[in-house]
Amino acid sequence: MTPRPSFKIPKIPEMTIRRLSVYTRCLLQLEEDGVKTVSSEELAERFNLNSAQVRKDLAYFGEFGVRGIGYYVSGLKAELQRILGLDREWQVALVGFGNLGSALFNYKGFAHQGFRISVIFDDDPQKAGRTVDGVPILPLRELAQEAKGRNLQIGIVAVPPAAAQAVADRLVAAGIKAILNFAPTRLKVPKDVRLQNVDLSIELETLSFYLAQVSR
Amino acid sequence: MTPRPSFKIPKIPEMTIRRLSVYTRCLLQLEEDGVKTVSSEELAERFNLNSAQVRKDLAYFGEFGVRGIGYYVSGLKAELQRILGLDREWQVALVGFGNLGSALFNYKGFAHQGFRISVIFDDDPQKAGRTVDGVPILPLRELAQEAKGRNLQIGIVAVPPAAAQAVADRLVAAGIKAILNFAPTRLKVPKDVRLQNVDLSIELETLSFYLAQVSR
DNA sequence: GTGTGATAGTGTTCCTGTTCACATGGCTCC
């Protein structure tokens, strides 16, 4: 569906990337626990996956394993972090500082993986101009300028659905190439902009569907 | 991967369900705009999908369309709402009232689709015992009892990863069959419990991966 | 009442991702 731009690496399934992220988290834990090596089998059963899948996922990016041994935890962790771009700091712009926006901002899980919300945009005059934890809240019109100055690379859309497309358009115009959208709308963005949607309604309604099935 | 319990309806792809949810939202909008009928083609291009896919998705559940015309907006909307179980009210338990938990609670998008957070659980003594917007915050130990009394059907897990599995176990023990998990952990639940994960780190790291690719 | 046009429903094909199974190759122990 999404025609992928031509990367060095030929054709990585989306699902592989998502699993890479999961593996990384697991390896972080294993390293903390002092585990030195881990086999694809062990890794697989933690997420009830197939061990072949784990190996194939990793093999897309190189030969990280040692036959007869498995994978060295810290080595693999470092590789995956590099592949996922977690070895650097990304400057993130958060647009919308309502309930969801402020929760995302206060959620400390991001920072420690290199995602830094360095500026917030919100047109509400009650909010714009203030500062939270040293991060300025600015009106949306300053986005283009700030994007350059702060080298913003990721935009998080946490505004009401009606405003989401307009916000996305401005993020794109400001040269941002990666958007995480929380608004329950399908945004239209150019092909070279990577869009990731998180739609809470869909998740809940999927649950609701299954409940409705069993109770029918 | 997920061995599905045997429903009346034989084999609905997960992706179909998710799209159903999207169609429903679109139909709601169309109805508001006074549109009477819509073709699979029109519906498809709003989400850049294939029209055949739209038709197939809908045909899983019956023949809702009229050849030569399309689908009647309000009729189809009602059908989809019924299929998704949105024609009734679900009682939802929110576990964890930290940043994310309270944002979810305050997010008004849920209620209007029939998802009612009727009780919150949090063991923090600062919170337990209080009431927000008429909804009680209770210690986790009261879960089992409340689940029965309030007929809770959906549990939302918004606690730190370390506590998530324990919470899930208690939700399962309390007879809850549908869990929406926001903790960045893979939870283990029995096969008859439907688990839906929302993992913000994965989404961000997917973006990060693509950014890292293009900038290499 | 009949013809025409438009669009739903569906069998088939295609393609992508998952699983299987085996051969490859490094490590260890004798």
Add this chain to the structure above:
DNA sequence: GGAGCCATGTGAACAGGAACACTATCACAC
């Protein structure tokens, strides 16, 4: 230094979802 072990890496089979193309059917015009 050689033999055996054991887990990786990978080509091939398999499965499931998406796209295509065709057929059936309905509404409306004449």
